[in-house]
Amino acid sequence: MGDGKEPADAELWERVVSGEPQAFERLFDRHTNTIFRFCVRRVGDRSAAEDLMSTTFLHAWRRRADMQCGAEGPVPWLYGIAANLVRRHLRGVDRRRAGMARVPVPRVEPDPSDEIADRLDGASRADRVGEALRSLPESDQELFVLCVWEELSYQQAAAALGIPVGTVRSRLSRARSRLRLALGEPGVESGDVPSESTSVRPRKEGWV
């Protein structure tokens, strides 16, 4: 770093694998809020998201030898760990709320800008979007957040979740059809939406 250039994530990760804590600390500094934001968007609870983010990095350190990342660096893998932890967390939330007919959806804590946007855009649309998202199978919601909100590429999301790129593509396509249907977008009929039975896991694993 004598030239003042910051090392790339992939280079830092190589140093992490060889057991260099300082490199891990730099990756933590860079990506804390990225993983935190993902967790908040998935669980809707900042306190739980903070724990999940922290545990994600601890798992990453402990399992560093298992991950040989390519040029893209460790971030997709961090998302993958976080996604697993979030799933476990949500199953716990489901258990806690057992007995309720339908699990209430965690709401992302609104920022002032959200509230302004809601007022401008019309709260009813925001509600319908939220409702539509919640109607997706959990695996589709997870993928939606990774690709659409966290802006991972299809390849990165596939790597994070350990699924084929084709599955990413088909699930997102299904998500869009469902969203458009739920929002009353023109040109979508209920018959256009692929059946949940094609690849979506059963309800018992919990909706978000």
Next chain:
Amino acid sequence: MDDLLELEKLRALAPAPSVRPLSAERVAMRKEILMREVVRSLDSRPSGLRTALTFPRLQIARRHGRLLVTLTAAVVVLSATAVGWALVTSSARDTVSVQCEIQGSSAVIPSATGDPVADCSARWQRDTGSPAPPLVAYDNGDGGVSVLPADETPPSGFTRLPAGATQNVSMVEMQQWLDDYVTGLNSGCYNDATATQMTQQALTRFGMGGWTVQAPPASDTGPCVLTGILDPTNHTVGLRTLGGPGPADSIVEKLAAKLRAIAQQCAPLNATATQVRSAANELGLSENAHQFELIQIPDNTATCTTISENVGGTIFLLLRGPSN
């Protein structure tokens, strides 16, 4: 290109909600506990195994080897040892944090009392607002202790610990002192020589007289020794200057100043707890919002209540003292 178009359409349909980033102070708190775990995991390993441990098969072999050694030792000293787990899993016993699985979420917390089940029960109550169910402590096979509800099946590699098993309480208390802002290494900016002397005195105080202190490695930069990592294998405390000192006017430092004054009054546990809560509240810290956690540990052999302030996920205020 079609993929990008698809994503754009989805973003137009459902724009991303904004999320306020974690404050710098919260990030610093989280980083401190994480890096302590990271460095401890390296420092507690025999140097010859540091590379080999990256291969799971060798890791298992190491565990089996250690188990063989400890089981052999167990035969010799069985009658002299009250708690069985020290014989079976000394590596896990010699730890200063515990991983609590709470309703599907996992949280690594600094050990408070040395009783992993008690520490996780308290955390459960704090997080959920309801009493913890029966919990069981395990050696998680990764050199640490994990606590799960008794009705949950542990992952493979976990070894159940006997009821009532405790971690090495001297180490737990020593680590608390190393991280303490009230009277420990975080209570000021100490250079290597001063920190070494203070740490040596603390080791004696906590009954760890055979341990030695190592100055921070050359790779650590920064003027102040901020913590130490306990290495139970070699009985050493490695001083570290991880990340540099925090801002002097931070909430943590301001609270430490108040706590020092409270500790000097030498009051019993409950009275001290009341004052500590009020000092934290005066600084805008809320217990309900998990901005601090107050843990009272009765110790009727003590004449005064001592207070330590550790950070890591939240501000832990540990009070040890007489009930009356």
